[in-house]
Amino acid sequence: MTDSALEVVLGPLASIPPGEGRAFAVGEKRVAIFRTRSEHIFAVQAECPHKGGPLADGLIGGTTLICPLHAWKFDLSSGEALMGSCGLSTFPVRVDDASRIVLTLDR
């Protein structure tokens, strides 16, 4: 952990059902958090770069995310666009010993 990073506790892991995503407001920033059925957790920007679709409402499978508006696809772990050109910002995120979601943001 460097000085320029800030850790934010988003809430209990149980606030997100397995296989789905939820959007969180962190100050001015909005972040979509996904919890896969295999219990991996990912954090990406909340809006689709295509037309601003709410990514937290998307379908996920493995590490693929599909935007609910026009089915653009992204890789959750790298943020890479799987079709189309513009990818997503990703953020480090983990689950702590108290089963809380902890997001790391640049200060």
Add this chain to the structure above:
Amino acid sequence: MQKKQNLVVIGNGMAGARAVEEILGRGGAAQFDITMFGEEPYGNYNRILLSNVLNGSQQSSEIFLNPLAWYRENGITLHLGVLADSILRKSKCVLGCDGTIEAYDKLIVATGSRPYIPPIEGLTLEDGQYKPGLFVFRTLDDCREISEYAHGRGRVAVIGGGLLGLEAARGLQNCGVEVDVIHRGPFLMGQQLDAPAGTILKTSIEKLGIGVHLNKNTTRILGDNRVSGLVFADGGRLDYEMVVIATGITPNAEIGARCGLTVERAMVVDDQMRSIDDPDIYVVGECAQHHGRVYGLVSPLWEQAKVLAEHITGRNTNAAYQGSKVATKLKVMGIEMASLGVTEPEDEHDEIVQFTEPKKGTYKKLIIRDGRLVGGILLGEISKAAYLIQAFDRGTPLPEERLTLLFDIGAPAKQAVTLEELPADAQVCNCNGVSKGAIVGCVKNGKRSAKAVMETTRAGTGCGSCRSLVADLVEWACGGEAEQDPSIHYYVPGIPMTKPDLIRACREQNLKSVSAVFQALAAGQEDAASKPGLASLLTTIWASEYEDQRDARFINDRVHANIQKDGTFSVIPQIPGGVTNALQLRRIADVAEKYNVPMVKLTGGQRIDLLGVKKEHLPDVWRDLDMPSGYAYAKRYRTCKSCVGTDYCRFGIGDSTSLAIRIEERFQGIDSPAKLKLAIAGCPRNCSEAMVKDLGAVAVEGGKWEIYVGGAAGAHVRKGDLLCVVDNAGDVIQYMGRFIQYYRENAKYLERTYGFVERIGIAKIRAVVVDDSEGIASRLDEELRKSVAAYRDPWKEAHMPATPNQFASLLPVIQ
């Protein structure tokens, strides 16, 4: 790390190299150390283009598929110019003719074929070499030698009037010599044509200045030191300075026979392309015989290579080669032709549709069995070829008006311009703005299947109405050799199974949830795009026993409302038959005010839409409305429009409104492969447009109802087909229900009824649904009844969320 297996490939032609490419494409480099034997001293080249090298239109360097660098880059050991001599099955190794020994764990035999040389006297000189001036046409070296020798000669004969022989004749003519084609059979191109077509082709070819001699069985080649002429079985003789033999192929199967593999016409393989005698030996291409057939064309070879690769890499151990339907478009000496399936009827039940215009060199013949195309020949004018090949490949039912199969008549042709004439900047996909140029560019960049092009360019991924045009363009841009993506036959892309196979597997293995299906049938590999389709199918199979996992649902089905462009939702309550009242309207008005609903709009389905509702307001909106969900967001039964009917309309002859309300009560919430929109009309004026709905009923005089299925008036416009005429409203509900269940069980995911009805054919559907030809009517009725019984209004979930934060659009973070 697991030790890599040794994979040895005998043969470096199109089949061997393609099989290796397919294996590498599936991550095979991590599983196998690959070694290849290639008899010719080159990399791998496209044999189909050989005649272009012969006629000078292409350089030999242009037809290489994989240069030698490709083998280096992929870590493949290549024994170039080394003929594999034998396979030692017991010690599992291959011996090369130069003494090389390569041990294998898995072996691929792709030895291809060689020219068939008919029994003719005088082929060779005393030293056993072919007489100078005698050539066979098969390899790149043959091409060079033939064109060098032909230079400055007078008359040349080509023995063999098949495709290869005619190609050779064309090539030789371009070398500036006079060419005769000598053919044993009674007409040219016996594999692809029938006698009348062969005769027309002969006339067309003779007009190009090439001589054609039919029924000529060559018995001897004259000439002491070099070729000087031919003698025929009928006693005739003709003088030639050069002879080229192009009389078909013989599979190179000897290496298999020597090591004890079963060889008939070629090495016999099972559906996984393995020798039936040895599971570690795969055979692919022209040296393989599958279900009694040996294929000499390129597209079957591609299909075989794919199955082989799926199986050998373990990606899909159920992959099975089903045999190929052979349909080709050819251009021989500038004459266009297409040939599909059989060339002659097989019994008196086969229907023949035929047209001949010898003066123009045009001939068209189709052979139809049970309403489907099983064979055909098009010569000279082939504008319908793409449509017919598609109908043949997919086995789709043909239109009753057979004339339209051969010609575009009446209305102007669907495509006013040909694909070639279509300008590069013409917009093909109007949803995503994809031009012809972008699609062609994508093919040039290596995407060789319609699916791959659609994924890359997004063409066809909007409303879907341009998909067939995109597929045609890809086919055209690939020069007729586009790859068929097997996944077009899958129910969902992530599970390699057709719908019937998938249903069977789910039933047999008791798979009741989407994650259980991925676990059992896709090695635990989840595919996001496949989830909603699987959820739909499992609901159909298991009804109330289905184990619902909310993450498998599209957002609309998670929150029971339709997502809008700004992330808000549209709320459409149920209004059966489009009949409402003051109380309901007042309640809707109150909700609109209370929640600041930005837009209230009447829908096309005779309902009221509240647009712009925030996700977190959905439960309260539903509670205040106190009306059931209208399901205007799901792949389910949506609504049933109706006209006024007998209550007030002075023309009404059937009580359409009551029927529409009964239908809504019966089918509300029924899930299906795609949305179902219905309408009932109280008289043949058809004000509710029942003929362009997924299902529609129209009242006709005498207390009867006509039932239509497969209509559409959206992205695609189609008049529904008349399913049957019934005597009362109860029968309308029964037959509609039975059709819906048949559609639920047999349609692909997202396949609307208009596509389904065209694919299956109304005659078949009528037989099953109305006449109970398969004896499943009562089962269909019972399955549907179970789904009807499983109905519950999802808006009742309002204050009992199914998942944490189900209706939260943004969770606050408390710091």
